Amino acid sequence: MASLEHSVAPPVSDHAATSTGLPSLKLAMWLFLASDCLLFGALISTYVLYRGASTTGPYPSDVFDIPFTSVSSFVLLASSLTMVLALAAIQRGDVGRSRVWLLATALLGMAFLGGQVYEFTSFVREGLTLKTNVFGTSFYVLTGFHGTHVAVGVLMLLTLFTLSFAGKITQDSAMTVELVGLYWHFVDIVWIVIFTVVYLIPTNPGPGS
Amino acid sequence: MADTHIDAPEPEVHAGAHGGRHPGPKEYIRIAIILAAITAAEVAVYYIEGFKEILVPVLFFFSFVKFTLVVLWFMHLKFDSRTYARFFVMGLAGAITLFLIVLLTFQVFSS
Numbered sequence: 001m002a003s004l005e006h007s008v009a010p011p012v013s014d015h016a017a018t019s020t021g022l023p024s025l026k027l028a029m030w031l032f033l034a035s036d037c038l039l040f041g042a043l044i045s046t047y048v049l050y051r052g053a054s055t056t057g058p059y060p061s062d063v064f065d066i067p068f069t070s071v072s073s074f075v076l077l078a079s080s081l082t083m084v085l086a087l088a089a090i091q092r093g094d095v096g097r098s099r100v101w102l103l104a105t106a107l108l109g110m111a112f113l114g115g116q117v118y119e120f121t122s123f124v125r126e127g128l129t130l131k132t133n134v135f136g137t138s139f140y141v142l143t144g145f146h147g148t149h150v151a152v153g154v155l156m157l158l159t160l161f162t163l164s165f166a167g168k169i170t171q172d173s174a175m176t177v178e179l180v181g182l183y184w185h186f187v188d189i190v191w192i193v194i195f196t197v198v199y200l201i202p203t204n205p206g207p208g209s
Numbered sequence: 210m211a212d213t214h215i216d217a218p219e220p221e222v223h224a225g226a227h228g229g230r231h232p233g234p235k236e237y238i239r240i241a242i243i244l245a246a247i248t249a250a251e252v253a254v255y256y257i258e259g260f261k262e263i264l265v266p267v268l269f270f271f272s273f274v275k276f277t278l279v280v281l282w283f284m285h286l287k288f289d290s291r292t293y294a295r296f297f298v299m300g301l302a303g304a305i306t307l308f309l310i311v312l313l314t315f316q317v318f319s320s
Contacts, residue, residue: 020292021290022290022292022293026293027292027293027296030293030296030297031296033296033297033300034296034297034299034300034301034303035300036300037297037300037301037303037304038300038303038304038307040304041303041304041305041307041308042304042307042311044308045307045308045311045312046311048308048312048317049311049312049315049317066252066255067252070248070252073248074245074248077241077244077245077248078241078245080241080244080279080283081237081238081240081241081283083283084237084282084283085234085237087231088231088233088234088237091231181283181284182284185279185280185283185284186284188279188283189275189276189279189280192272192275192276192279193272193276195251195272196251196268196269196271196272200251200252200255200268201264201265201268202264
């Protein structure tokens with residue numbers, strides 16, 4: 001009987017007992033990320049569909065600055081490391097160190113966004129706007145949606161950072177940090193695909209070139 | 210009665226507070242170094258003339274390895290319940306199916 005009582009007791013983690021034995025919030029986050037895969041799948045498909053279809057320039061080879069975008073990629077990868085270090089710290093009850101890593105992740109995210117703003121600005125100066133050609137439209141929509149996701153992630157990170165000062169982020173609420181971390185890493189894996197498909201795979205100049 | 214608890218769903222075990230299964234900081238740093246090295250290799254092959262013929266498959270391979278490392282280690286799918294993995298693979302499969310249908314419909318591969 002003792003073992004039965006043990007089996008139906010609430011799980012020892014920071015979530016209420018569920019029929020799956022898994023925290024519903026984490027399951028919901030994975031479901032959300034699965035649905036977000038479809039969103040980015042559609043946007044990447046659209047970009048690939050219109051590759052090399054622009055009849056007027058600027059073309060990708062005219063505007064892309066691979067060394068600059070490579071640095072942005074390193075920054076986003078580094079932010080994934082700081083995110084897991086923040087999670088590892090809060091899981092062992094080290095709120096102070098977790099706070100530092102959360103802030104570092106947010107700052108790296110902001111650096112990435114700053115790089116994207118700089119990139120967009122220089123592209124516009126070179127004549128590539130949302131309406132210039134199909135490359136401009138598909139490029140700005142895809143990378144703009146990704147940038148919006150990064151911006152939302154930065155807001156969530158700064159919220160966690162602020163809440164930690166109010167004592168609301170503790171070892172018992174590590175799940176909250178883990179959920180934000182899952183979202184952040186998803187943003188990172190989407191960028192891994194975008195960096196390869198959009199920036200590194202060469203595109204033939206459009207038919208109008 | 211003694212073994213009734215075997216059929217009950219197992220509570221998820223988290224790192225830190227409850228005897229964790231997630232990797233520690235050292236392993237995270239090791240994975241991050243591998244990711245950085247692969248990214249550097251991606252950029253290098255982009256500039257190396259000798260790779261022009263096989264650039265696309267090489268880049269896709271590197272991208273796949275990076276994607277997998279982040280999902281398995283940083284997102285903990287290697288260590289967490291497989292239910293999460295099923296959810297994610299479902300979305301990923303949907304995205305790839307969508308990608309293929311769009312490109313096949315507009316005959317991108319044939320052109």
